[in-house]
Amino acid sequence: MMMQDIAMHVLDIGMNSLKADSSEVKIFINEDTNSSRISFTIIDDGRGMSEEEMKNAQDPFYTSRTTRRFGLGIPFIKAAAEMCGGKFLLQSLKGKGTELKAEFDSSNIDCPPLGNVADAIVTLMVFDETINLIYQYSYNDTEFIVSTNELKNELEDVAISEPAIQIWLTEYINENMERLKKEEQS
Amino acid sequence: MKSIADLKKLRDQAKSMVEMRDANKEYRVVVGMATCGIAAGAKPVLNALVEEAANAKVTNANITQTGCIGMCTLEPIVEIYNREGKKTTYVKVTPETAVEILHSHVMEGKVLEEYTIANYKK
Numbered sequence: 519m520m521m522q523d524i525a526m527h528v529l530d531i532g533m534n535s536l537k538a539d540s541s542e543v544k545i546f547i548n549e550d551t552n553s554s555r556i557s558f559t560i561i562d563d564g565r566g567m568s569e570e571e572m573k574n575a576q577d578p579f580y581t582s583r584t585t586r587r588f589g590l591g592i593p594f595i596k597a598a599a600e601m602c603g604g605k606f607l608l609q610s611l612k613g614k615g616t617e618l619k620a621e622f623d624s625s626n627i628d629c630p631p632l633g634n635v636a637d638a639i640v641t642l643m644v645f646d647e648t649i650n651l652i653y654q655y656s657y658n659d660t661e662f663i664v665s666t667n668e669l670k671n672e673l674e675d676v677a678i679s680e681p682a683i684q685i686w687l688t689e690y691i692n693e694n695m696e697r698l699k700k701e702e703q704s
Numbered sequence: 705m706k707s708i709a710d711l712k713k714l715r716d717q718a719k720s721m722v723e724m725r726d727a728n729k730e731y732r733v734v735v736g737m738a739t740c741g742i743a744a745g746a747k748p749v750l751n752a753l754v755e756e757a758a759n760a761k762v763t764n765a766n767i768t769q770t771g772c773i774g775m776c777t778l779e780p781i782v783e784i785y786n787r788e789g790k791k792t793t794y795v796k797v798t799p800e801t802a803v804e805i806l807h808s809h810v811m812e813g814k815v816l817e818e819y820t821i822a823n824y825k826k
Binding site: 520521526529530533537590591594637638641644645668669672673674675676679680681682683684685686689690693697 | 705706708709710711712714715717718719737738739740742743747750751754755757758762766767768769771
């Protein structure tokens, strides 16, 4: 069983960052049509990993309960990226945070579709609203940014997880991602 | 085109709809959203719950996510806790059964026995 699309990987890997005592998590998704590259980068300021923990995180059979937060997620994304001529990069500093980057060659037949990224981002945002999640999407040279803190300023004491807000937010992110693609093409 | 300013209107609507603050809600609906849950289709289940809660104006429940519940082969799993902390576990949930569960359990207060783990048959 594998993840169906890139958005599902973002959801899965993003969850690791949210559970790592982070106060800020940044998610960058970059589509470059000229070089046919799709990449995502997730950076957190959480507890980070030692060299050994990083090695274990990439081993699908590593199941020690104490670091169970990795599960199969990292081996999955590593395999998915490498299978389609992409790259996988994991950097971490104990006590400082972790950065994970996966790059895909979108012209490769094995490249998974991008999927519903807006949906994944909203799910991550509502998972823990005390963490500032910053999402930046770039399409060639244009970009769009949204963050938990910016939304909270408008929402005051209403939670992002209120169903009506979640639905609005997913549409808001989707519309803006589509807008960048259209502006590029025109 | 939506803008951040629209949120103010939604916020005010949400405020008028929220019967009590979150901590006092009658039910807590939890979807397992670890690698196992996601790969098994937990995301469409969560979406179905959130959309139906918004459509049917469900205000007595919080819909949240958790990590691995520990029964990966039975994912997607939805757990519903009542105010006393009593838990009902629904297994192999689909977006369709999730909507049924929301209507029966959360809106009418009736446990949907046929989808619970106790009645799960291989």
